[in-house]
Structure formats: structure tokens, C-alpha cells
Amino acid sequence: MDQADRLEAKGLARAKIRAKRRRTHSIRRRTIRGSLALFAIVWAVIFLQLVSGNDPALSSIPQAHRRPAAAVKPEPAREPEPEAEAEAALEAERMPEEFVEEPEAESAPVEEVPTEIEPEAEPEPEPEPEPEPIVTSAS
Amino acid sequence: MIASAAVSAGPHIFWITSRAAGTAALVLSSLAVGAGILIGARGGALKGFGGDTKALHEALSLATLAALAVHGVALLGDHYLHPSIFDISIPFTGAHRPFWTGIGIVAGWGFAALGLSYYSRGSIGQSRWRSLHRFTALFWILGIAHSLGAGTDAGQLWFLLLLAVPAAPALVLLIGRLRRGRSQPARPPGRPAYGKTASLVSSSRIEIATAGQASAASRISS
Numbered sequence: 001m002d003q004a005d006r007l008e009a010k011g012l013a014r015a016k017i018r019a020k021r022r023r024t025h026s027i028r029r030r031t032i033r034g035s036l037a038l039f040a041i042v043w044a045v046i047f048l049q050l051v052s053g054n055d056p057a058l059s060s061i062p063q064a065h066r067r068p069a070a071a072v073k074p075e076p077a078r079e080p081e082p083e084a085e086a087e088a089a090l091e092a093e094r095m096p097e098e099f100v101e102e103p104e105a106e107s108a109p110v111e112e113v114p115t116e117i118e119p120e121a122e123p124e125p126e127p128e129p130e131p132e133p134i135v136t137s138a139s
Numbered sequence: 140m141i142a143s144a145a146v147s148a149g150p151h152i153f154w155i156t157s158r159a160a161g162t163a164a165l166v167l168s169s170l171a172v173g174a175g176i177l178i179g180a181r182g183g184a185l186k187g188f189g190g191d192t193k194a195l196h197e198a199l200s201l202a203t204l205a206a207l208a209v210h211g212v213a214l215l216g217d218h219y220l221h222p223s224i225f226d227i228s229i230p231f232t233g234a235h236r237p238f239w240t241g242i243g244i245v246a247g248w249g250f251a252a253l254g255l256s257y258y259s260r261g262s263i264g265q266s267r268w269r270s271l272h273r274f275t276a277l278f279w280i281l282g283i284a285h286s287l288g289a290g291t292d293a294g295q296l297w298f299l300l301l302l303a304v305p306a307a308p309a310l311v312l313l314i315g316r317l318r319r320g321r322s323q324p325a326r327p328p329g330r331p332a333y334g335k336t337a338s339l340v341s342s343s344r345i346e347i348a349t350a351g352q353a354s355a356a357s358r359i360s361s
Contacts, residue, residue, distance in 0.1 A: 031198035
């Protein structure tokens with residue numbers, strides 16, 4: 001084997017090593033990309049599952065141990081019955097304005113109307129505006 | 140709408156991340172085990188990928204370890220389970236499904252130890268490392284058991300499909316490998332695989348020589 005053949009063999013070996021390194025790098029890059037893509041897809045699926053309220057963590061375990069819901073649609077609040085509503089309106093009419101509470105959110109349960117009615121308080125007369133001071137020429 | 144959904148799912152970010160990383164680790168580990176068995180079988184069945192199954196096996200194993208690390212560490216940020224560092228690192232001590240979680244922790248540590256031992260196989264010894272590395276398949280099976288026993292998404296169709304698609308071929312390859320290993324005689328320790336061919340050649344030569352001697356003896360006797 002002369003010098004030229006040796007050089008040629010060395011060159012071939014180097015080229016092979018370089019090609020192998022390139023292949024290895026390519027495989028690593030593809031694997032990293034693929035892994036990240038897989039992670040992102042699975043993350044998105046679980047996220048959408050949670051947001052849509054179909055997450056198994058929220059549905060498979062008893063209510064007491066349930067993970068607090070993220071975006072589970074709340075059940076529509078029970079509307080007060082018409083009779084109770086009418087009674088409340090009557091009561092509001094009877095009671096002075098300062099005792100009438102602001103109606104709470106719809107989801108709050110309807111409170112029972114108290115049976116005992118407090119004696120009606122006379123509405124306080126509105127304070128009369130003070131008379132304007134008389135301006136004289138001396139002042 | 141997306142922004143409001145993101146805000147409402149905010150407290151669960153770590154929980155979602157941990158679940159996604161666990162699922163990714165499961166898929167990647169199945170692929171890594173499959174590639175590893177193909178290396179052992181010297182099949183070279185992944186030539187379309189570039190021909191270097193070993194590089195693929197290594198990359199998949201490292202990606203699996205990274206996903207496992209994310210799977211464990213992300214749980215530390217979850218406000219609902221709120222596990223301690225000991226709960227996620229010491230098996231069978233956590234409050235949440237201790238048995239199945241413990242199996243998962245054992246599988247994770249086993250994967251890490253046997254996977255990273257590749258880089259110190261010089262000091263362990265090649266043949267000893269190879270025989271130890273075979274136990275990775277056992278930890279892979281433990282990982283699958285953990286996912287089915289403790290996984291939140293274990294009952295979901297998409298999860299079962301994602302688990303089965305890469306795991307089934309790896310399992311078939313593993314069973315084939317175990318069967319073949321049982322049917323073949325055990326290789327002497329430390330002897331390279333190519334020695335088998337040489338021993339076969341030498342044994343056949345001995346047989347030929349014996350046959351020749353027998354025929355010569357029969358001729359002489361006749």
C-alpha cells in the first residue's frame with residue numbers, strides 16, 4: 001500500500017465518520033423536536049379537556065375530594081318561586097326603605113320571609129332647606 | 140375566550156404539565172425500548188431513519204429521562220396535591236395512591252440508573268452492564284402499570300391509544316427476544332457475539348474431520 005492509497009483510505013474514513021456524526025446529530029434533533037411536539041400536543045389535549053369541563057380528575061372522584069374546577073360551567077341558579085317573590089315584594093312595600101336589603105345574586109338561596117312584622121315606622125320628614133342668609137348692605 | 144380559559148386553568152398549569160410529561164415519557168420510553176431491542180436483535184429495521192438505531196435509542200432514552208424529570212418536578216408546584224420532595228422521590232411514602240405512585244417512582248429511578256449507566260459502562264464492565272441494562276424493560280413495564288393504576292387519564296380513549304400504539308410493538312419485540320433468549324444456549328460471559336460464528340465454524344470443522352477419519356477407518360478396515 002503506497003502513500004496515495006493510505007491518504008485515500010484516511011480521507012474515506014474521515015468522510016464516513018463525518019457522515020455518521022451528521023446522521024447522529026440529525027437523529028438527535030428530530031428526536032428532540034418530536035418529543036417537544038408530542039409534549040405540546042398532549043398538553044393541549046389535557047388543557048382543552050379541562051377547559052371544556054370533561055377532565056377525568058373532576059368527574060371520577062367524589063365531590064368532597066374533587067380538584068377545584070377550573071372552567072366547569074356552573075349549574076344555572078335556581079330562580080325564586082313566584083309566590084315567594086310576590087311575598088318579598090309585598091314585604092318590601094311594607095318595610096321602610098332603609099330596612100329593605102338589596103337583592104342578592106341569583107345563585108343565593110331565597111331567604112324565608114319573617115313572620116313577625118315590625119311596626120311601621122313613620123317616614124322621617126325631609127329636612128327643609130335652610131333659608132338663605134339675608135344680605136344687607138352693611139354686611 | 141382563550142384568555143379567560145387560560146386564566147381559569149391557571150391554577151392547574153403544573154398539574155397539566157405533569158400529566159402531559161408523564162404521557163410523553165411513556166410514549167418515548169416505549170419507543171426507546173423498541174429501538175433497544177432492535178439493536179440487540181441486530182435487525183437494523185430502522186434504516187429509513189438514517190440507519191443508526193443506537194443513536195436513536197440513546198436520544199429517545201435521554202428524552203424519556205427529561206420527560207420523567209418534568210413529570211416529577213412539575214408536581215411540586217401543584218397546589219392541590221402539594222407533594223413534598225420526599226413524596227415524589229421516595230417510593231410508597233406519598234399520600235396520593237401510594238402503591239401505584241410508588242411503583243412509578245421505582246420505575247423512574249430504575250430508568251434513570253440503568254439509562255445513565257451507559258456512560259459509565261467502562262468502569263462497570265461491558266458484559267455486566269449489558270446484563271443489567273436488560274432490566275430496563277422491567278422498569279418500563281412498571282411505568283406502564285403506574286400509568287394505568289395512578290394515571291388520571293387512564294380511562295380516556297386517546298390515552299389508551301397513545302399508550303398502545305408504541306407499546307404493543309415493543310412488547311411483541313420483547314416477548315420475541317425473551318423466547319429467543321430461552322431457546323438459545325447461554326453465551327459464555329464476556330464473549331462477543333461474533334465469537335459464535337467462529338465457534339460454529341470450528342465445530343463444523345471438527346465434525347468434518349471426524350467424519351473424514353471415520354470414512355478413512357472404514358476404508359482401511361474394508
